[in-house]
Amino acid sequence: GAGVSQSPSNKVTEKGKDVELRCDPISGHTALYWYRQSLGQGLEFLIYFQGNSAPDKSGLPSDRFSAERTGGSVSTLTIQRTQQEDSAVYLCASSWGVAAETQYFGPGTRLLVL
């Protein structure tokens, strides 16, 4: 079956521009997570969605970052007024539920802010 997909796979943008990153989770998975991995760093949790519950936004680094999940499926991570320090790989993962710890990851979106 189809895994988690993300688009675009690569994105180069200029400082100050807004970007949108998309994630299509595995069908039926109710939990969706966004992480980022900066060069030489581990996985940094950003946000997760679980069903119709309010998302856990505790990992978002600033108010320039926001995410939404429409219809309990596709999610979009938006970064406004991008900065060079936003350059990273943004990873999306999904799981059957927040109590199901095994998360399945997409290939990531490589964002470069010039």
Place this chain on the structure above:
Amino acid sequence: DQQVKQNSPSLSVQEGRISILNCDYTNSMFDYFLWYKKYPAEGPTFLISISSIKDKNEDGRFTVFLNKSAKHLSLHIVPSQPGDSAVYFCAASGRNAGNNRKLIWGLGTSLAVNP
């Protein structure tokens, strides 16, 4: 404050030998632990997990050991193969005050298996 620590950023092992990757945690509320493997330009993939009610879980060449009193777990790969060369992430979870779960990740250990 790093609740899940992988103190070795890299490890190099000869093909056919054992690879041992270590992970320490500080939160005694963690009750489920996972190892993920990540190749360059790909997302992490689940490898093996262990519940806190067990001290060992084995899956083929991969075995995870959990020492709760020491808050330490390790991943053993025997025998190591060149295709095992990747970054290995340790992750842990436990129920928080809201009865939700969230994975807390280590920074990863880069394993190189030399032919």
